[in-house]
Amino acid sequence: MDVDFIYDKNWAANYSDFARAHGRMVDIVETVDFLEGYSSGGSALELGIGDGRVAIPLSERGVRVEGIDNSDSMLEVLAKRTDLVKAWRGNIADFKSEQRYSLVYCVYNTFKALFTREAQLACLRSVAQVLDVQGILVIELDVPALQGFVNGQKTTTLFVDNENTILNTHVHDPLNQNLVSSLLWFSGTSVRRLPHRARYVYHQELDTMAECVGLELAERWGDWARSAFAEGSNRHISVYRRTN
Structure with a gap:
């Protein structure tokens, strides 16, 4: 990497x-x-x-x-x-x-x-x-799943149960095939932010x-x-x- x-x-x-x-x-x-x-x-x-x-x-x-x-x-x-x-x-x-x-x-x-x-x-x-x-x-x-971007941005829901909600936020650079993203993990009263990035x-x-x-x-x-x-x-x- x-x-x-x-x-x-x-x-x-x-x-x-x-x-x-x-x-x-x-x-x-x-x-x-x-x-x-x-x-x-x-x-x-x-x-x-x-x-x-x-x-x-x-x-x-x-x-x-x-x-x-x-x-x-x-x-x-x-x-x-x-x-x-x-x-x-x-x-x-x-x-x-x-x-x-x-x-x-x-x-x-x-x-x-x-x-x-x-x-x-x-x-x-x-x-x-x-x-x-x-x-x-x-x-x-x-x-690559590139549907749903608005002005180069998209938020998706990855997982939901009684205790957790995991969202994924993306910013898309189509010229370089790049996605800069953050996982937002809500669990109880805590929030974890896990950044990641990718070239699809x-x-x-x-x-x-x-x-x-x-x-x-x-x-x-x-x-x-x-x-x-x-x-x-x-x-x-x-x-x-x-x-x-």
């Missing part, structure tokens, strides 16, 4: 709760099933490993998982949760490793945290250099960027259960392999 934006202690402390409220804990088994099938009994590298939401259960399947994250706070949470996963602090836009991996994966829109096209290209280039000859890259991204990418552009660094699309699915990617899909799981 960009070195000037880091998921700080507030994000690290609330990330699991947010992922659960956002419905992203229920598909962990399907996510791990999918990724395990591409690990080929080798090692895997997660880009933006965070608190280990995916890496820990994948490592418990016997996959040797390593990870990169630019947040010390996230890495501290990961270290408290497991000693099975090796992770280090770094920028996923520009990393090197002596290790070669059967699988590199970047899930839950982490790729969008790279805020420029150049950074996204650099990330894919770094991935191509650390994949082994038969290695696979898996990226999970939402399909359509799947066609992602394919083109991958081709520029020597990767080609092998498969694309609408979810981790391998539903077809279709016009109404709200996300995609894209699988790339090396071209040489």
